[in-house]
Amino acid sequence: MAKTDTNYPITSLAKKGVVGHLAVTATVLILMMAFGIIMLFNQGGLITISPDLFYSIMTVHGIGMIGMASLGGAAIMWYFLSKYVPLNPKVLMVNLVLSVIGIAMILIAAFVFKFSDAWTFLYPLPSISAKQHGMAGAMFFLNGVLLIGVGFLIMYLEIGRKIAKQYGGLMNGLGWDMIFGKTDKHYGPPAAVVASTMVVICNSTAILAGATVIVMSIVNILNPSIVFDALLAKHLTYAFGHIFANATIYMAVVGVYEILAKYADRPWKANKVFLIAWNFSTLFTLMIYTHHLLMDFAVPKWMLLIGQIFSYANGLPVMVVTAYGALMIVYRSGLRWDMASGLMFLAMFGWVAGAVPAIIDATIVVNHVMHNTKWVPGHFHTYMGLGVTIMIIAFMYYYNKAEGNRRDHSWDRISAAFYTVFFLGLTGSFLYAGKISAPRRWAVHLPEWMLSDIVGGISACFILAATISFTLRFFANVKYTKTANTSEEMIQETTNLMKKTS
Amino acid sequence: MYQQLAWILTVILVFALAVVFLTIARKTARRVDYQPIQEKGYRIRKYWFISLVSVMVIATFFSLRNLPYHDATAAAASGAKVVNVEGYQFYWKLSQEEFFVGEPVQFNVTSMDVNHGFGLYDENMQLLAQTQAMPGYTNVVDFTFTKPGKYQILCLEYCSVGHHVMVKEIVVKEKGGASDGKN
Numbered sequence: 001m002a003k004t005d006t007n008y009p010i011t012s013l014a015k016k017g018v019v020g021h022l023a024v025t026a027t028v029l030i031l032m033m034a035f036g037i038i039m040l041f042n043q044g045g046l047i048t049i050s051p052d053l054f055y056s057i058m059t060v061h062g063i064g065m066i067g068m069a070s071l072g073g074a075a076i077m078w079y080f081l082s083k084y085v086p087l088n089p090k091v092l093m094v095n096l097v098l099s100v101i102g103i104a105m106i107l108i109a110a111f112v113f114k115f116s117d118a119w120t121f122l123y124p125l126p127s128i129s130a131k132q133h134g135m136a137g138a139m140f141f142l143n144g145v146l147l148i149g150v151g152f153l154i155m156y157l158e159i160g161r162k163i164a165k166q167y168g169g170l171m172n173g174l175g176w177d178m179i180f181g182k183t184d185k186h187y188g189p190p191a192a193v194v195a196s197t198m199v200v201i202c203n204s205t206a207i208l209a210g211a212t213v214i215v216m217s218i219v220n221i222l223n224p225s226i227v228f229d230a231l232l233a234k235h236l237t238y239a240f241g242h243i244f245a246n247a248t249i250y251m252a253v254v255g256v257y258e259i260l261a262k263y264a265d266r267p268w269k270a271n272k273v274f275l276i277a278w279n280f281s282t283l284f285t286l287m288i289y290t291h292h293l294l295m296d297f298a299v300p301k302w303m304l305l306i307g308q309i310f311s312y313a314n315g316l317p318v319m320v321v322t323a324y325g326a327l328m329i330v331y332r333s334g335l336r337w338d339m340a341s342g343l344m345f346l347a348m349f350g351w352v353a354g355a356v357p358a359i360i361d362a363t364i365v366v367n368h369v370m371h372n373t374k375w376v377p378g379h380f381h382t383y384m385g386l387g388v389t390i391m392i393i394a395f396m397y398y399y400n401k402a403e404g405n406r407r408d409h410s411w412d413r414i415s416a417a418f419y420t421v422f423f424l425g426l427t428g429s430f431l432y433a434g435k436i437s438a439p440r441r442w443a444v445h446l447p448e449w450m451l452s453d454i455v456g457g458i459s460a461c462f463i464l465a466a467t468i469s470f471t472l473r474f475f476a477n478v479k480y481t482k483t484a485n486t487s488e489e490m491i492q493e494t495t496n497l498m499k500k501t502s
Numbered sequence: 503m504y505q506q507l508a509w510i511l512t513v514i515l516v517f518a519l520a521v522v523f524l525t526i527a528r529k530t531a532r533r534v535d536y537q538p539i540q541e542k543g544y545r546i547r548k549y550w551f552i553s554l555v556s557v558m559v560i561a562t563f564f565s566l567r568n569l570p571y572h573d574a575t576a577a578a579a580s581g582a583k584v585v586n587v588e589g590y591q592f593y594w595k596l597s598q599e600e601f602f603v604g605e606p607v608q609f610n611v612t613s614m615d616v617n618h619g620f621g622l623y624d625e626n627m628q629l630l631a632q633t634q635a636m637p638g639y640t641n642v643v644d645f646t647f648t649k650p651g652k653y654q655i656l657c658l659e660y661c662s663v664g665h666h667v668m669v670k671e672i673v674v675k676e677k678g679g680a681s682d683g684k685n
Contacts, residue, residue, distance in 0.1 A: 051664070055663050055665070116662065116663055118660045122616070122617045122659070124616060124637065125616045125617065125662060128616050128662070129662060229638065230617065230636050230639070234617070295619070295633050295641075296633075296636065297571055297633050297634075297641040297642060297643075298639040301571060304571075305566070312561070312562065313558070315554075316551070319550075319554060320550060324550065327522070327526045328539060328543040330526060331526050331529055331539055331543075332534040332539060333530055334532065337530070346523075349519060349520065353516045356511075360508045360511060361508070363565045364565065364569055364570065365568055366504045366508055366565075368632060369505055369632070370504070370505060370629070371619075371632060371658070372621070372658040375508070431509065431512060432509070434505070434508075435505045435506070436628070437505065437623065437628050439621065439656055439658055442666040443665070448627060
């Protein structure tokens with residue numbers, strides 16, 4: 001095992017917070033996957049639900065999956081970051097409580113008050129819907145999302161404040177002191193700190209943008225005579241939605257850095273190239289939401305060109321540094337594959353594989369004939385399902401192993417194989433549907449689009465079965481995890497376990 | 503064409519990625535010193551980085567030469583037929599619904615309520631062009647039909663529970679002829 005820069009113990013309350021986040025993540029994930037299957041089978045003509053219900057389910061599926069990935073990513077980030085930075089675990093619990101209340105409000109909005117304006121709730125749609133169906137649904141939904149945003153913002157403020165205190169300024173968390181030659185150190189802060197700093201900067205910005213557009217929508221609902229610019233609202237919506245969704249993987253990737261380095265017994269240090277890559281990732285992630293506006297011809301052309309060019313560039317840090325680093329660190333390392341290490345490695349493939357159709361679609365001439373087709377969910381299901389979600393599942397197994405000495409079962413590997421193969425089937429069906437121009441977010445499909453829906457729906461059934469298996473195994477094993485051991489003890493336990501298994 | 507290109511490129515690149523990851527995953531059993539791997543890895547990375555940047559620069563150069571954004575001067579010079587398109591929940595209203603092959607058309611697209619997406623589909627339900635229909639803004643799409651037939655305009659931005667019924671058929675005829683191309 002490699003020596004780590006462990007300084008602080010992970011408190012009992014922090015562990016409870018981490019497990020709480022993972023429990024909510026897994027529960028929401030299973031529910032949202034079931035909703036996804038219902039939508040695909042309805043589109044494929046195998047079942048029939050009303051369009052109203054379809055779009056309510058679609059709304060919940062979208063926001064639920066983003067929320068799930070954010071909660072799971074936050075669990076990973078907090079768990080590893082708290083080794084290097086003394087975080088207040090009460091803040092993590094506050095985030096959990098506010099998120100659960102927010103989720104409940106969103107479910108009430110959709111299934112009691114039939115809110116169905118999609119998770120992007122593009123202004124002025126909530127106001128128009130409120131006039132037609134009453135304002136309760138929109139109010140529950142918008143305030144629910146706002147509450148979740150407040151929870152995350154509080155968490156990011158705590159993380160940002162502690163990183164700034166520990167490293168002499170927030171930007172030193174991104175290694176600015178080293179990049180600009182203000183220190184003689186050869187390496188910057190641990191990768192977990194670098195990634196967390198990036199997420200704090202990006203997601204705090206995203207939440208403020210989201211809160212602004214939510215407040216605008218609420219004001220417009222309460223007083224329709226107060227109107228806002230629809231294009232400004234769209235900018236704010238995607239500045240929130242794109243960045244927040246994108247940053248889920250930057251939280252979860254902390255687990256890749258920590259776990260692969262530990263298993264490979266090799267250091268994953270933040271050298272200058274690494275730090276520069278993460279600084280550019282921060283900048284690009286903040287900028288490239290404009291690729292969602294490529295078909296809004298009223299947007300200034302220079303901004304749209306930025307959307308294409310910097311979307312291309314945003315692929316570089318992951319392809320040249322993070323994914324490439326993952327390949328290097330495991331190569332000829334003597335690493336033993338288990339659920340944690342194997343899935344973290346697989347997730348790096350999922351991340352890069354998901355970036356490919358995204359980069360292609362960010363090309364303006366391609367976007368002109370593929371935007372808002374099923375190509376788009378094809379990209380982000382790869383990114384989210386084979387990237388972020390796999391990282392979260394890998395962390396669940398790591399947590400139970402590190403904290404509770406629990407071992408993998410052969411059934412876990414079978415579930416992982418099923419999940420991977422059928423997820424490729426699901427994303428393949430989405431991308432193919434995009435190729436044949438099937439529009440996204442249509443409750444009812446034409447016969448020529450239905451085959452891809454059925455293939456996707458059947459694939460999703462196997463994915464759901466595998467996910468239920470992962471979740472049951474997590475819940476079954478998490479009770480064995482201790483609640484008060486230190487990080488040093490955890491490392492020792494993992495070392496002993498590795499020796500035993502080898 | 504772009505849809506086919508995107509699909510083929512994605513399949514090839516994702517397959518290549520899978521091969522790389524699987525190959526490396528199979529080469530982890532024997533442990534060797536990390537230092538030489540890092541030195542060699544960083545050397546290869548330089549070329550990998552230069553290759554990726556080169557591909558991106560070339561793709562940018564060629565793809566930006568033919569942007570779909572409205573060129574008022576070119577449209578005026580071609581004498582394009584101007585068509586006003588308004589999106590409503592859940593229907594399209596066009597100032598003209600019949601067009602001719604070879605005739606440049608300028609669609610001025612807006613919305614009278616919420617965001618919609620103007621998606622122009624051919625008879626094979628292949629997406630040919632699109633823009634967003636936004637309240638308070640007019641987005642202009644220039645298009646010249648090359649084949650006669652019945653085309654569809656589908657809504658491509660979610661606009662509430664009738665989103666999927668927001669379809670409008672338009673007809674394109676040969677100049678002075680019928681929509682099926684048989685004069």
